Amino acid sequence: MNDLKDFHDTSIAFGYKTDYELKRAYFLFKLLTYPLLAYIGKHVLSFLIYIRFPIDFIIKKTIFEQFCGGVNEKDCYKVMNKLNQNNIKCVLDYSVEGSDTENDFENTLKRTLNLIDLIRKEDLTSFIVFKPSAVGRFDLYFKKAENLPLKEIEIAEWKRVEDRFDKICAKAEKNSISVLIDAEESWIQEPIDNLIEKLMIKYNKKSCIVYNTIQAYRSDRLEYLKHMHIRLADFNVKIGIKLVRGAYMEKERERAKTNNYKSPICETKFITDENFNNCMNYMFDNLHDFHLFIGSHNEKSNILATKIMSRNQLRNNDNRVWYSQLFGMSDHISFNLALNGFNVAKYLPFGPLRDVIPYLIRRLDENTSVSGQTSRELDLISNEIKRRALKD
Ligand SMILES: Cc1cc2nc3c(=O)[nH]c(=O)nc-3n(C[C@H](O)[C@H](O)[C@H](O)COP(=O)(O)OP(=O)(O)OC[C@H]3O[C@@H](n4cnc5c(N)ncnc54)[C@H](O)[C@@H]3O)c2cc1C
Known part of the structure; x- marks a missing residue:
């Protein structure tokens, strides 16, 4: 047990970055401190991609290398090895978005199953992740969520979605790999929650294979967590939860306003933070049933989690608790946690350059709009x- 006071030792945080990589990160985050420039840059980038302007090299050398591990799994090995040397695991994340056809969904399935083989062989990590919308049609989840009648062809389609989830979890279990399932828009989440609960019952008896995601910006999630806990109590399973705040706030609020229903999102950031802490406390209080994967760049949340672990006399490397940040962000949190013996896994997105643009644009948005985050990253x-200049 070890109390962490803060994350500000930059020599630990950036030890694995070369001077060039550090300066590139500085340049990028500096640009993001000018919201207007970032706003224009984002739209110009989307336009240039749209007209197929040859800017791949520039993107690759700037945002792509800052936020992605490479274009394919093998490309990521270099980063994974570097992180591994610092006791940080990776969660390889094939970040291609916008899948919409059965062909796309089957490809994601195939790719995810191959990924399990690959990471098992290389022994560099113990998690994989996928997005529900990458293995099933968004509108189908929506129909299920709304209890709308499915046509016969859609019933068969839903069965294929269930099968894809199951195949991934079955193979993961066989290879002792855990599966994180991302959460997306609230209006498709209910059938996904139900499906994941069934998979937990099937695969989480001996160890925690399947993790659902709780978005703490949703005001109903603590209640959901407690009810799920009660529902699963009789099955003697481990409940895997990735806890995040949530990434679709503006979209959620806009939709609620347009369709005239109460927004599912907490009214203020303060309430989201409280909800996050309450969910986290609830799971730590019931750690005999929960496995917790904390996905956050918030320093206070991470420090709080380490304090709760210390108070509850848990070992720092208790295998029921993992900390995670996205690659290219908040290295100071990841590296200081890992140095103090906590379990850390970085989300490492990869994919063909043009296909990961939506992911990259979300990172630009997040780093521009979240108050304090960019300037904090920049200061560090x-x-x-x-510090390096003084040393030389
Ligand atoms: C490893 C990892 C996995 C992730 N997986 C997912 C996922 O599956 N699904 C998903 O949706 N997101 C996911 N995210 C993104 C995450 O939800 C957040 O968007 C992001 O991490 C910022 O939150 P924070 O805790 O890091 O930082 P903070 O800066 O403390 O929090 C910012 C967040 O607070 C909330 N917020 C901000 N302003 C307000 C307001 N006015 N009112 C109410 N709430 C507000 C929003 O959720 C916002 O994103 C993941 C993040 C990580 C690090």
């Missing part, structure tokens, strides 16, 4: 650059 990088 700049301190490290100064």
